[in-house]
Amino acid sequence: MxxxxxxxxxxxxxxxxxxxxxxxxxxxxxxxxxxxxxxxxxxxxxxxxxxxxxxxxxxxxxxxxxxxxxxxxxxxxxxxxxxxxxxxxxxxxxxxxxxxxxxxxxxxxxxxxxxxxxxxxxxxxxxxxxxxxxxxxxxxxxxxxxxxxxxxxxxxxxxxxxxxxxxxxxxxxxxxxxxxxxxAAPLLDARAAFAISGKTLRVAIPIPESVALADPYVFIANKQLVSYSAAQTFRRKGDLLIAEIPLDEFGSGKAEALSGILAFGDGSGVRFAADLGTVPTGGEQVAGPRNTAAPPLWTLVLGALLGGLLLNIMPCVFPILSLKAIALARAGESEAKARAEGLAYTAGVVLACVALGAALLALRAAGEQVGWAFQLQQPGVVVGLLVLAAAITANFAGLFELPAISVSMGGEKTGAFATGLLAAFVATPCTGPFMAAALGAALLLPVPQALLLFALLGLGLALPFLLLGFVPPLRRRLPKPGAWMERFRRIMAIPMGLTALALVWLTVQLGGRSFGIIALVLVAGVLLALFVVGKLQRGGKMAWPAFGLVAAPFLAFALIALPNVYEAKAGEVHESILAPQAFSADTLAAARASGKPVFLYFTADWCVTCKVNEASSIERESTRAAFEKAGVVTIVGDWTRRDAAITQFLTEQGAAGVPLYLWYAPGAASPEQLPQVLTPDLLAEKASAGR
The missing domain is CATH 2.60.40.1250 (Thiol:disulfide interchange protein DsbD, N-terminal domain)
Structure with a gap:
């Protein structure tokens, strides 16, 4: 790759x-x-x-x-x-x-x-x-x-x-x-020293400790020596700045002399020339990714398992809770059937998580800057999810019957497996507590260990359902199957319908209004085809060929029209009462150089956790007033669409996805990472404390 x-x-x-x-x-x-x-x-x-x-x-x-x-x-x-x-x-x-x-x-x-x-x-x-x-x-x-x-x-x-x-x-x-x-960048009077250790270039640049470094970066003039896109780490040791830069995997790995430009992060910088020599170790880290070495594997395993388990109560998993609730109720019919459904559901969840993880690792190996939930940054995938959510809503409402996910027809194991696949796929926008560190480390670990973490994430997500399948006392607490299940299924059409409406909004956000209208035409055609299927099913006739005949023209129209009306809406201002600036390395460096507190957060329109935090903690008058009083500079990175600069920054911070909340105190060498679930007054308290 x-x-x-x-x-x-x-x-x-x-x-x-x-x-x-x-x-x-x-x-x-x-x-x-x-x-x-x-x-x-x-x-x-x-x-x-x-x-x-x-x-x-x-x-x-x-x-x-x-x-x-x-x-x-x-x-x-x-x-x-x-x-x-x-x-x-x-x-x-x-x-x-x-x-x-x-x-x-x-x-x-x-x-x-x-x-x-x-x-x-x-x-x-x-x-x-x-x-x-x-x-x-x-x-x-x-x-x-x-x-x-x-x-x-x-x-x-x-x-x-x-x-x-x-x-x-x-x-x-x-x-x-x-x-x-x-x-022009001035040349330093004193010469720097450099050494190549393993797969890392280490450079000691004589810079007075008093020189402020908002966002340092070393531009190496030697070609095919270092990896340009890799994160750089900086440490202070007295009046020496020590930079550590990963080597180019396919470069020469050797140099007799070195030169380049050290950028301070505020638009200024210095030229330097370096000789092969001794570079000191240690020093206080002032910039770059922290804890790039993965923690012990057992802690990551536990984090992935607990993170997946907590996804069951995270807001972004709610759209699939209705599917799970009905399946759990059916699991009480017999012990053998309950175990089979538990295993089938778990297999679907784990397979989906491993497949998504493998795709993520493969894309990153090919040089793509992608992160967790990357598939929801693709308009075509979101349109597919919209059609699926609309179809499930119609199924719940009784418009038609699909044996694979029906509560009243056969195919239970297949239905549980499909439910597991859908549960994992829809859950990916969330990066909950414990899960963030494990997913961040998965991007650094060898592929087998990384895939193990993705599998354990799926196991954690499936664990409650798996326990219900294998622990009879837990199943006995569920209501016995009966006519109530059909009524419950119809009630659950409401949250699934709301999920479909949310996906309509996301489709417009990703591709524009015309793109959203065409997607709705496709949904209308699919629903019309499903209505015909339901009529034929109730008459005891062969139904699914009719679905293809009715849906095919709408699908063909969408395949032609959607790419032509798609509008790339990158660069739009993120609306907020805090009036944030759009994220870029230069914007962050300038904000930090101003000497004011900086609040940097990363969000996405498809991330329900992000939106809950924004409604409960960020978009509050008390937060705005506290920020204005303390002079806090707010910067936002909108990751709704793919953004290589944001993805790279998230990776440097050890995060695989959003949300991510960082607080830069004035003069601090590195940011404080805030919890992924914000309390209502947390930001106001940070601003008032002046930290």
């Missing part, structure tokens, strides 16, 4: 440079009169990010002379790249027309930003940026008449496309060199 990601990276860079090469060949073969008629500073093939070359003053022999390449994107959607572009992209290739005795130094860049696109980490510049190029003229400067010229190849990208750029350069006098010097 990892090979596929590496192959994608290499091919994307090769394709970009191949296009750039073809553009260069075309330009070299252009008619001479076309070049002569160009302006003194022509910009050829640089429509997306324009570039101009500037020179500072006149060159003098043996003295540093600065040239500046000033890049200006034509819109905010375009970005350029650092010298080491990361997992994808391409750095610039500069060729200056200089006398052979002139020496060109290493280019000096501003501090880049991190941009995750499709699970790939990019080192980019958004907005105008300037690269300084130091030149030391030789004796031939006495005969130099200027101006300096040359060519530059570079890449301009958005989140969707990349376009190779090429420009012929002719240096012009002027330019804001004072500002450009200030924007």
């Amino acid at each position: 990892r090979h596929a990601r590496i192959f994608t990276n290499l091919t994307s860079q090769f394709a970009a440079w191949l296009l750039a090469l073809l553009a260069s060949i075309a330009l070299l073969g252009a008619p001479a009169h076309a070049q002569q008629s160009a302006s003194p500073d022509p910009l050829i093939g640089s429509d997306n990010i324009a570039v101009t070359l500037h020179a500072e003053g006149a060159p003098a022999e043996g003295k540093e002379w600065l040239l500046a390449l000033h890049f200006v994107p034509k819109g905010p959607e375009w970005h350029g790249y650092w010298s080491n572009p990361g997992d994808a992209g391409a750095g610039m290739v500069l060729a200056l027309d200089l006398p052979p005795d002139w020496e060109v130094g290493e280019a000096r860049y501003p501090v880049p930003k991190r941009l995750v696109v499709a699970g790939l980490m990019n080192h980019v510049y958004e907005g105008p940026y300037t690269v300084l190029v130091p030149v030391t003229p030789g004796p031939s400067v006495k005969n130099f008449t200027g101006p300096v010229g040359g060519t530059v190849d570079y890449l301009a990208c958005t989140d969707q496309i990349c376009v190779p750029q090429f420009a012929r350069l002719s240096a012009a006098a002027g330019g804001d060199f004072a500002r450009w010097r200030a924007e």
Whole structure:
């Protein structure tokens, strides 16, 4: 899987440079009169990010002379790249027309930003940026008449496309060199040290302990050495900052020298050069994932089992409680039947949890940034759940009979198995107490141990039903089967109908209003087909072929229409009385650098636990008033749709899903993780305490 990601990276860079090469060949073969008629500073093939070359003053022999390449994107959607572009992209290739005795130094860049696109980490510049190029003229400067010229190849990208750029350069006098010097990352006077230990690069950078680090990150200039998307860990030891960075699994794993840029997290940073040497151990951790080493396996096993057990009382499991209640009542008919149903239900739950866990691990191994409940971020899956919930509601209401899940027809073991599958699938939006640590660790453990945790999570979810199947005294407490079961089934159509309505709302949130309307048309067609099935069943006739005939046109219409009306609604502002900012690494770093308390929370529209916490604890006037008084900065990460940056941050915090609530006290090196079930006054008390 990892090979596929590496192959994608290499091919994307090769394709970009191949296009750039073809553009260069075309330009070299252009008619001479076309070049002569160009302006003194022509910009050829640089429509997306324009570039101009500037020179500072006149060159003098043996003295540093600065040239500046000033890049200006034509819109905010375009970005350029650092010298080491990361997992994808391409750095610039500069060729200056200089006398052979002139020496060109290493280019000096501003501090880049991190941009995750499709699970790939990019080192980019958004907005105008300037690269300084130091030149030391030789004796031939006495005969130099200027101006300096040359060519530059570079890449301009958005989140969707990349376009190779090429420009012929002719240096012009002027330019804001004072500002450009200030924007370039300065070089540290003292040299850093680095060592490679196992699969980790360790770098000791001499930074005074008094320097604030809101969200440190090391951009390594050496290519194919480190994993760009992996979490970095930082520790302070006096005036040394020690960074630990996982190596690229398919890189060289070796380096004779090292260089890069240390970003402080507030837009500033420093350049450093490092020699192979001794890097101290220990120190106080100030940033990065904590407890990345998994706890003892027995604690994770217990956490997964207890977490699954508690899911039975979590709000997001309520939609399937009606199915379980009816099945539990039927389990009292005979001991053999009760055991068979208990085992069948457990098999369905465990199989679903293991299958979802295996899919999650496989996608992450392929480079995808996904987490627990990833399937509910897919509009097609949610539409399927909506149709299923509507069909179950119709079954409960007596519109038709389905032996697999019916309380009055045969197929009990099959029905219990199907109920177990559905229970586990719908329960995935919840990450309850005990469960969070186990699922977070599952992302770090070897595959067999990770799958064991997912299986134990399913066993915990199924445990109450399994005990009822094998412990007769517990079954005897259930009401005896009778006519009440049919009435109970019809009553349970109400919560299942409410579940279907919630899924309608989620469908609109994911795909837009038109997407939701088409989904409702599909639901209406399925219900019409089920109504026909019910009529035929009550007449003792063959029913299910009629279902296919009636439902097929609606299904075909939905398959064609849904993709065409889907609206990607990413980037919308999350509505809240706290007026939160949208999550990004830069936003969090700026908030922490402000010296104010920061409340960061992650939510999703499909996460019922999140919505309960928001209604009970976050969206409260008392919370808003306390936050305003304490000056709390609120940031929210909306994970309703897939977001690679949010997924990566959740992973760094040891969380596999939402909700996640973090409190950053002013000046604190790391956040306090709040409980996943918030009490009404918890946030107001945190703000009032000033912690």
